[in-house]
Amino acid sequence: MSQNAWRVIKVGTRQSQLALTQTGQVIDQLNDICIHHRLNYRFEVHKIVTKGDKILDVSLSKVGGKGLFVKEIEQALLDGVIDLAVHSMKDMPYEQPTGLMNGATPKRLSAQDCLVMKEGITSFADLPVGAKVGTSSLRRSCQLKYVRPDLQIEFIRGNIDSRIRKLHTEDLDAVVLAAAGLMRMGWEDKISAYIAEDICVPAVGQGALGIQCRESDEQVRALLQLLNDEQTEITVRAERSFLGAIEGSCQVPIGAQAILVEEEASDVAELSEQGTYYPLIELTAIVGSTDGSVLLKEVMRGRHPEQLGEEIAAQLLASGADRILAEVNLNQ
Structure with a gap:
């Protein structure tokens, strides 16, 4: 893009009041970034109706499938109708379509x-x-x-x-x-x-946004990296790794919350000397029965978000979550 050329970046979103509000807030942040870095981008909102928006008379667990609030938006991204999409992270399935990626995870609000x-x-x-x-x-x-x-x-x-x-x-x-x-x-x-998190563990990614884009769009990817919040990204990666490993869907009660743990300065210095420093993550995860009679919970700590998510999923599966998931799948 030449110094004086302007690119209009088309931003896809659901058309609910909340979706439009949070999309507007993201665009405000991107405009500030563009001013600070002297980037010639303008933003245009495109409202998209999803399957989850159309079906309101039954619970999400009975609608079935994953990505009820994102599939149509993802297709618009793939088709080039839009250039990036603003999602509530908790709506995003673990697997993304080939060619799409999460370009930024802005700073998270409360997960509660x-x-x-x-x-x-x-x-x-x-x-x-x-x-x-x-x-x-x-x-x-x-x-x-x-x-x-x-x-x-x-x-x-x-x-x-x-x-x-x-x-x-x-x-x-x-x-x-x-x-x-x-x-x-x-x-x-x-x-x-x-509601205290020890009573109700939040949904995976709750309180965070996922800004999705095409892997091939280098301009948008570079822009979104300036919006990314590293601490939020790390904790959300751990939660979503658990989601992927447990093969969770809206038909199974699952939740996860990752936080970064305060460490001694000496520990941080020692780890930094050894190479890349990864902060200590504490991940709490639950799997329960749909009637609330069974609730399995684990808390683990680790430094690699994907590995931590996989390990806590394995522990929950070994503790009985496999039977809960099998029963749900049998009744689908």
Whole structure:
């Protein structure tokens, strides 16, 4: 690209209010990068309807398949209709189509789940016996039922604003949402309580975005590297490695959260002298039964994200996750 030539980069996204908001925020960051580095790029939003957006009357686990919110967008990338795509990382399957890659993982917001509750209820522990809790996530319902078997889990789908409305229209006591979505919308004041990660381990990649592009597009790849947050990338790689090794889908309650562990300065210095330094990662992962009667959890530490994800998956499979997965596959 010559010094004065401008390239219009077409950005694909779902057309929900949250998807458009987070895409706008990514474009704002990319514009700042372009100004700082004197790059001649402009950005144009392309709204794309996915299969997951069309089917709203059944739970995601019953729709089946992977990539319900990304396949049509990925096809647009492959066809050259768009040049990059902004996804919620938790929507992205482990395997990507040949020719596509994750070009950037921007800095993550909170990975936690949260509750939006009726007035007067201020914590998960305060939910009354037999409370009606709305969610479409098997991961959330499994973990909440494991801790509180008395809860009545009610199926709800839709955008976050419509799910919040259902708190009143469907006489629910609470709805469970990803805190990051509310934060991106500027709706933190709607959060009644955060759910501790020891009660509800987040979805793989929750709170993070995945910016997908074509492997062959060197200009976009170079631009996206300037947007990438290394710490977020490392932790998300560990979580997604677990997802790939466990062969997870929306039909099995699985979750994973990786964090970077504080280390002694002497340990860091010693490792740096030995060559490439990889930070210490702590990965928590769960696999559960769909009814919440069984919940398997492991916590492991390691320095290589892909290896750590594979090792914790192997440990969970050896502890009984293989039987849970086999039962789900048998009933499909």
